[in-house]
Amino acid sequence: MTTETVVPEPSPEQAALFARVRRMMLIAGLTTALAICAVLIGVGYRLFKSEGRAADAVGDVTATLPKGARIVATGVAGDRLVVTLDVGGVTEIRTFDAHTLKPAGKLKFANEP
Numbered sequence: 001m002t003t004e005t006v007v008p009e010p011s012p013e014q015a016a017l018f019a020r021v022r023r024m025m026l027i028a029g030l031t032t033a034l035a036i037c038a039v040l041i042g043v044g045y046r047l048f049k050s051e052g053r054a055a056d057a058v059g060d061v062t063a064t065l066p067k068g069a070r071i072v073a074t075g076v077a078g079d080r081l082v083v084t085l086d087v088g089g090v091t092e093i094r095t096f097d098a099h100t101l102k103p104a105g106k107l108k109f110a111n112e113p
Contacts, residue, residue, distance in 0.1 A: 061101045080104055 010018065065071075066087050073084040081096040091109040096102065 063096075063101075063103075
């Protein structure tokens with residue numbers, strides 16, 4: 001003789017509770033999926049953005065200075081490399097893009113006569 005377990009039908013209150021739990025689980029699952037997608041999009045954006053920078057990376061660069069020039073100081077300001085030169089008693093500041101090392105500007109200082 002086989003005995004079967006009889007599961008009673010849930011009461012209306014229990015059915016409402018089950019429906020509410022299912023709805024909350026669905027909301028939690030969708031929120032988790034949305035958060036995971038946001039993280040993956042952020043990581044993908046960072047990787048895509050950094051690949052562009054790696055392609056712009058420069059190896060060895062030789063910058064020519066005027067004859068008799070001497071480097072007085074160097075520094076970094078934002079995304080610029082700043083080089084201060086003494087060219088025969090005249091101070092000159094040259095700036096370069098820090099990512100490509102291309103010249104960005106030149107500023108000369110001279111004494112008034």
